[in-house]
Each structure stands twice: as C-alpha cells, then as structure tokens.
Amino acid sequence: MKNIYILITLLLVFKIDLKAQTSIDGVIAVVGENIILRSDLEVEYQQLKDNFIGIKKDSALCVILNKILTEKLMLHKAQTDSITLPDERVEAELDKRIRFYLQKFGNEKTMEEYLGKSIPQLKMEYRDKVKNQMKVQEIQQTIIRDVKVSPTDVQHFFATLPKDSLPNYSAEVEVSTIIRLPKVTTDEEVYALQTINELRERIVSKEKSFESMAILYSQDPGSSVKGGELGYFGRNEMVPEFEAMAFKLKPDSVSRVIKSKYGYHILKLIDRKGERINVRHILIKPQTVSEDLELAYKYIDSLRNYITKDSMSFEYAAKKYNDDEDAMKANGGFFTDPVTGSTKVPMEELEKDIYFAIEKLKPHQISEPFLYTTAERTQGYKMVYLKSYSPPHVANLKDDYQKIQQAATENKKQQALDKWIESYKKESYIRISEEWKSCNMLSKWYK
Numbered sequence: 001m002k003n004i005y006i007l008i009t010l011l012l013v014f015k016i017d018l019k020a021q022t023s024i025d026g027v028i029a030v031v032g033e034n035i036i037l038r039s040d041l042e043v044e045y046q047q048l049k050d051n052f053i054g055i056k057k058d059s060a061l062c063v064i065l066n067k068i069l070t071e072k073l074m075l076h077k078a079q080t081d082s083i084t085l086p087d088e089r090v091e092a093e094l095d096k097r098i099r100f101y102l103q104k105f106g107n108e109k110t111m112e113e114y115l116g117k118s119i120p121q122l123k124m125e126y127r128d129k130v131k132n133q134m135k136v137q138e139i140q141q142t143i144i145r146d147v148k149v150s151p152t153d154v155q156h157f158f159a160t161l162p163k164d165s166l167p168n169y170s171a172e173v174e175v176s177t178i179i180r181l182p183k184v185t186t187d188e189e190v191y192a193l194q195t196i197n198e199l200r201e202r203i204v205s206k207e208k209s210f211e212s213m214a215i216l217y218s219q220d221p222g223s224s225v226k227g228g229e230l231g232y233f234g235r236n237e238m239v240p241e242f243e244a245m246a247f248k249l250k251p252d253s254v255s256r257v258i259k260s261k262y263g264y265h266i267l268k269l270i271d272r273k274g275e276r277i278n279v280r281h282i283l284i285k286p287q288t289v290s291e292d293l294e295l296a297y298k299y300i301d302s303l304r305n306y307i308t309k310d311s312m313s314f315e316y317a318a319k320k321y322n323d324d325e326d327a328m329k330a331n332g333g334f335f336t337d338p339v340t341g342s343t344k345v346p347m348e349e350l351e352k353d354i355y356f357a358i359e360k361l362k363p364h365q366i367s368e369p370f371l372y373t374t375a376e377r378t379q380g381y382k383m384v385y386l387k388s389y390s391p392p393h394v395a396n397l398k399d400d401y402q403k404i405q406q407a408a409t410e411n412k413k414q415q416a417l418d419k420w421i422e423s424y425k426k427e428s429y430i431r432i433s434e435e436w437k438s439c440n441m442l443s444k445w446y447k
Contacts, residue, residue: 029069029432032076036068044068062439069432069445070421071136076428078135085138090131094123095234097130108232108276119232120274143420144413149405157408158397166395169403172344174387175358176314176333179324180300180369181380182292192286196257196264199282203254203266210254210268210280219263220283221377228280232273242267246279262376293379300369300381307366314366314385323380334387342402344390354384361386 029036044064049055098119105111112118117125149157199217202208214228223230238246241260249255249269258265263285270278303321307314315332322333334343335350347355357367361384369381390399397404425445436442 027433028436029065029072029430031069031072031430032079032428034072034075036065036072040068041065062436062441065436065439066441066445069430069442070417071133073421073425073428073430074136074139075132077139077424078132083135083138085131085134090127090134091123093134094127094130098122099234099237102231118273119276140417144416147409147413147416149408149412153412154401154405154408155397157411158404168392168394169346169390169400170392171347172390173347173350173358174343175335175345175350175354176318176385176387177324177354177382178300178303178314178318178322178333178385179372179380179382180296180303180321181323181374181378182288182296184286184288185292188286188288192264192284193257196266196282196284199284200254200257200266210282214280214282217284218282219285220281223281228268228282229270230279230281232271232276232278234276242281246277249277249279288378297369297381300383304366304369304383318385333385337402340402340406344388344399344402353382357382357384358386363388 026038027035028038028041041061041064044067045057045060048060048064049057102108102111105114108119115122195217199213203210203213211227211229214224218224218228220228235243235247237243239260239262241258242265245255245258245265246267246269249267251269251272253269255265255267258267263283265284266282268280270280272278303317306312307317313332315334318333324333335345336343337345350358353370353372357370361367363386365386367384367386369383371379372382373379393399395404422444430445432442432445437446
C-alpha cells in the first residue's frame with residue numbers, strides 16, 4: 001500500500017502520462033499547442049484524495065483542471081517567448097526529484113524494480129516534462145516577482161477576513177537551544193586513525209575482504225550490515241571530502257584514509273552508472289570516554305551560570321558556543337517556521353526532549369542541562385531557553401503578524417496571477433470540453 005501511494009506521488013511529480021495505463025482517457029482541453037488529458041486530472045485527484053479524506057470528486061476535479069489550465073497557459077507563454085533553460089539546471093532538478101523518491105523507496109534497486117525502469121531511463125523519459133514544469137515556474141516568478149505587501153496592506157487584508165472564520169492557533173513558543181558534545185582528545189584521534197590504517201592494510205594485502213571487514217568493524221550502523229555498501233548516489237549527496245574521493249575511485253581500488261566530520265573512512269568502488277556511483281565504506285569514529293562527557297556537562301553548566309547572571313545573552317551564547325551547526329546558522333539558535341520565518345512555533349511540533357524541558361519553565365528561563373543522543377548516536381548535553389509562550393488563541397495582528405503577512409502576500413500574488421491570466425488568455429487559443437461548463441470556477445476560461 002505504501003508503494004502504491006509513492007507511485008501516485010511519483011506520477012504527480014513527474015507528470016507521467018497514464019494514457020497507456022487507463023482504458024478511459026482523452027483530450028479534455030487544449031491551451032495553445034498543449035493538451036490536457038483526463039488522466040492528468042485523475043493522477044492529481046488520487047493525490048488529493050489521499051490527503052483530504054471526504055473530498056467531493058466533482059468539485060476537486062474542477063479545482064485541479066483550473067490549476068492545470070493555468071500551468072498550460074504559462075507554458076504557452078514560455079513557448080511563445082522561446083524561454084530556454086540550461087541543461088545543467090534541468091539535470092540538477094531531475095537528480096533532486098530522483099533523490100527524494102529514492103528515500104521513499106529505500107534504495108535504487110527497489111525503485112527500479114517497482115517502476116520497471118532504470119534511473120537513466122526515467123530521466124530520459126521525463127526530462128522534457130520536468131523542463132516544462134521549470135518553465136512554468138519561471139513565468140510564474142516573473143509575474144509575482146515584484147509583489148510586496150506593506151503594513152497597511154496587511155491590516156486591510158486582516159480587516160476583510162470574516163471574524164467568525166478566523167483561524168485558531170494552538171499554544172506557541174519561542175525556544176532556543178545550546179548543545180555541547182564531548183570533545184575528542186588527540187590520543188583518541190590517533191587511535192582511530194591507527195585502527196583504520198590497520199584495517200586498510202589487511203584489506204589491501206588480501207588478508208580479509210573489504211565486505212567482511214566492514215561488517216566486523218565499521219561504525220556506520222546503516223551500511224555495516226550490508227558489508228559497507230551505501231547504494232547509488234550522485235553529486236552533492238555526501239559530505240565534500242567523502243564525495244571527492246568516491247568519484248575519483250577506479251573499480252576494485254581501495255581509497256587512502258580520508259577524514260570527514262563523521263570520522264575516518266576508507267572506500268571501495270562497486271559500480272558506476274553515468275554520474276551515479278555505488279561504493280562500500282568503512283567508518284571508524286574517534287571514541288570519547290565518560291570523562292569527556294563529564295567535561296561537556298561542566299562546560300555547558302558553567303555557560304548556563306554565565307547567562308543566568310546576565311554576563312551574556314542566551315542568543316549570543318547559542319551563536320558562539322553551540323555545537324549544533326543548524327542552530328548556529330539560525331537567529332540565535334531559535335527554531336523558525338519554514339514558511340513564515342517566524343520564531344514562534346507550535347508546541348506540538350517540538351521534539352519530545354525540548355517539549356518536556358520547557359514544560360515547567362516560565363518565559364526567559366533556561367532549563368537545566370540534560371543528556372541527549374544525536375542522530376549519529378553521540379551523547380551530549382543540551383539546554384533550552386524559553387523566550388516566550390503564547391496560549392491558544394484566535395488569530396490577531398498583535399500575536400500573529402508574520403502569519404497574517406504571509407497570507408496577505410499569497411493573496412496579493414494570487415490577484416497578480418489572476419490579472420495576468422485574464423489578460424493573456426485573450427490572445428491565446430483555448431478550448432475546453434463542454435462537459436466542464438457546469439464548473440463555476442472554469443467559466444472564465446470559456447470565451
């Protein structure tokens with residue numbers, strides 16, 4: 001069932017033509033030189049149905065057709081203007097979509113077996129479709145590029161919203177974190193390097209196979225059980241040091257020892273398919289001991305004391321002394337809403353350890369340092385700062401300005417798109433099957 005859902009989504013993303021896969025299909029609309037098939041609607045409807053239970057099919061199909069007509073009109077504009085895209089941009093977009101679905105299927109072999117096509121075949125077959133989607137995005141960005149909203153626009157937009165339909169927001173918080181990981185000593189670095197050099201010598205001398213040594217000694221749990229095999233990957237999917245060495249390898253050769261942020265590696269090339277390769281690797285990580293973890297606790301605890309005595313702000317400390325790379329790049333280590341950029345996030349979206357750490361805190365308080373484990377299974381200490389707490393409430397300009405500003409911006413963008421559609425469709429050939437005349441929202445497309 002999971003793979004069926006993935007396939008439907010894959011068809012939607014790549015706009016795969018289902019004409020050969022359905023017994024009932026046909027052209028339902030034409031925009032310029034571009035046709036719309038009944039199957040185009042069905043694919044998107046299946047995706048919509050899975051995400052919105054109880055949705056009515058007739059109304060959903062009207063919405064979907066309206067969206068596709070808009071896309072085809074923009075594509076017609078791109079074709080009329082002879083817009084071209086660099087091949088490398090299209091290739092990068094294809095690779096990005098392939099990577100996304102490789103994660104869903106788990107590995108390349110499963111994906112290729114299920115679809116009955118290799119990745120190079122998929123890319124060749126759908127390159128033009130993806131290129132057309134990118135052209136549509138180019139036209140859309142041109143139309144809405146200069147759309148901005150002023151504070152007055154935001155106020156006017158909010159004033160037009162019916163009071164009885166304003167959204168309710170759950171409790172929201174502003175939280176920042178500081179993480180301290182135990183530091184590896186020189187002796188621990190030397191021991192790890194010595195260990196992986198010894199493993200390499202045993203492999204090169206044919207004493208043991210790379211695969212068996214990976215199973216026995218590699219500290220990458222995801223690949224060690226598979227003899228160190230990582231599966232196929234392309235450019236920009238691995239850390240730079242690892243990728244640079246991997247793409248230099250010749251078949252059956254064992255790399256020299258390289259170092260990344262994860263530890264020390266040796267690699268062996270299994271296979272190459274165009275710009276995608278499959279390698280085995282062995283990872284040896286410098287190991288910390290209990291004394292290193294204790295030092296990490298003392299460090300973060302002393303940092304907490306400095307902050308609570310107003311010797312420095314938490315935001316400053318989160319930027320300067322944080323072992324969490326993502327938090328260091330952000331605004332003082334604060335979590336942010338990826339859509340609005342707001343530092344206010346719903347409490348239910350917080351990780352469990354952070355949720356429980358702030359549960360008893362008041363605004364402007366800092367939690368005690370607590371033990372936690374990273375995704376790489378490294379133990380360290382974390383402390384959390386609660387800057388503000390907003391109880392559940394009905395949307396208002398004071399507490400939710402950034403959300404309302406985002407909604408006002410999207411509304412203004414839609415108005416700009418509608419205005420462009422109204423103008424450009426007058427100079428374009430558009431024909432829609434009469435069966436869709438009952439859809440009120442499609443009336444604007446009939447001349």
